[in-house]
Amino acid sequence: MxxxxxxxxxxxxxxxxxxxxxxxxxxxxxxxxxxxxxxxxxxxxxxxxxxxxxxxxxxxxxxxxxxxxxxxxxxxxxxxxxxxGGERPRGRLRISAPLLFCQTAMGRLAADFALRYPEVWLDVTTEDRAVDMVEDGFDLVIRVNPDPDESLVGRAFLRDRLVVVAGPRLVRPENGVAAPAVVRAGGERGPWLVKAPAGQERIGIEPVLTLSSLIMVRDAVRTGVGAARLPISLVSHDLADGTLVEWGEVDAPEIALWTLYPTRRLLSARVSAFLDHLKRAFPNGTPDELAAFIGR
The missing domain is CATH 1.10.10.10 (Winged helix-like DNA-binding domain superfamily/Winged helix DNA-binding domain)
Incomplete structure (x- = not known):
């Protein structure tokens, strides 16, 4: 050609x-x-x-x-x-990222990146579904606990964990009584399993609200309407100031955010620059770093 x-x-x-x-x-x-x-x-x-x-x-x-x-x-x-004799990032960089990360962190990350690399046009799309990077034209995707894919390579850059939280006036029930719960749309079911010295403890739930966004779930829980399972990074400030209290850490695999790109593409200067940008923002990839970034 x-x-x-x-x-x-x-x-x-x-x-x-x-x-x-x-x-x-x-x-x-x-x-x-x-x-x-x-x-x-x-x-x-x-x-x-x-x-x-x-x-x-x-x-x-x-x-x-x-x-x-x-x-x-x-x-x-x-x-x-x-x-x-060196690489200078330039051109369009298309990124797909999950809703919660976009709502809490991507706005500032994107703005800081644009100031650092003015020749790159950053185009971020919010997607919770698994996109086809090649067909949909993305250079980089950010995904939560992605399934293995031989056509993609990447690394985890942030880790988080789930905790059960509630307003301070809502007492954690005992003896098998179900707690009022705010759940995310998509079929979240009980009981919730939380870590305990003896192994696991079960918290029965009775959903009173179903919401499509974890931001909405957190805001609802702050009112005291019910308990919820939420990432610790999203509620750490509420726990610190007493707006919410923790009922236990969810006994489940950790949440890992991965950056992924196609194996058959050379790693462009734009993608490398954004990966370095994430590393500067979250050098250790801990929930505390994400909570501090969100808090700022």
């Missing part, structure tokens, strides 16, 4: 027309039109639907544009790094 023709196609697709691309790049419109036509002929595909007044990408053209942009950016970065 002719990379110069691919670059011209990408230019036209990005600007939405030959005239706009010609004016933006200072290139003859006829040259751009010819190069795109040559690319279509070599591929045996129609990449644009050409109307009288507008130019629209075909389905095949849209797929090529989504992939070609990343490829050309990577090539440009590599050439710039070789020429300058």
């Amino acid at each position: 002719d990379l110069l023709a691919l670059a011209d196609f990408n230019l036209v697709a990005r600007h939405g027309g030959f005239g706009k691309a010609s004016r933006a790049a200072g290139r003859p419109k006829a040259t751009l039109s010819r190069r795109v036509a040559e690319l279509e002929a070599s591929l045996g595909l129609r990449l644009f639907d050409r109307g009288r007044r507008d130019l629209k990408l075909t389905e095949e053209g849209r797929a090529l544009f989504e992939r070609a942009g990343q490829l050309l950016t990577d090539l440009e970065e590599t050439a710039a790094a070789i020429a300058s």
Whole structure:
């Protein structure tokens, strides 16, 4: 494939027309039109639907544009790094991250990153589902306790744990009596198992509220309406000032936040820079560090 023709196609697709691309790049419109036509002929595909007044990408053209942009950016970065003797992060960095992490930490992380690397356009999407990184065009994903995937590599950068908390006026029940509970939507069931010196203790629950966000769950529990299972990083300040009290640590595997990226991609300067950014923010990856970051 002719990379110069691919670059011209990408230019036209990005600007939405030959005239706009010609004016933006200072290139003859006829040259751009010819190069795109040559690319279509070599591929045996129609990449644009050409109307009288507008130019629209075909389905095949849209797929090529989504992939070609990343490829050309990577090539440009590599050439710039070789020429300058070092890497300088630049271009678009698409990240998918879970809702709670975005609500509590990603805003400040993204802003600090943008100030440090002004040539990188950071594009963060909130997703709790497992996305297809290649198909959806993400450079990096952040996931909670991800399933093993041979096509992805990464590392855990933060760890957390669940605790059962309640308002100070709500007394923990005994003798098998169920406690009023605020649960997250998705079928959270009781009893809750918490760690105890003798092994496990069970806390029976009777849901009184079902909410879709852990932030909402925490805010509801603060009113005293019921108990809830929440990450310690999210409630550590409430526990410290007595707004909430802890009924026990949940007997369950720890929560680990991972950064993941495709194995078949070279680690770009943008991704490396963001990984280093996370390391600076959470050098030890402990719940206390996340709680302190949220508190600030």
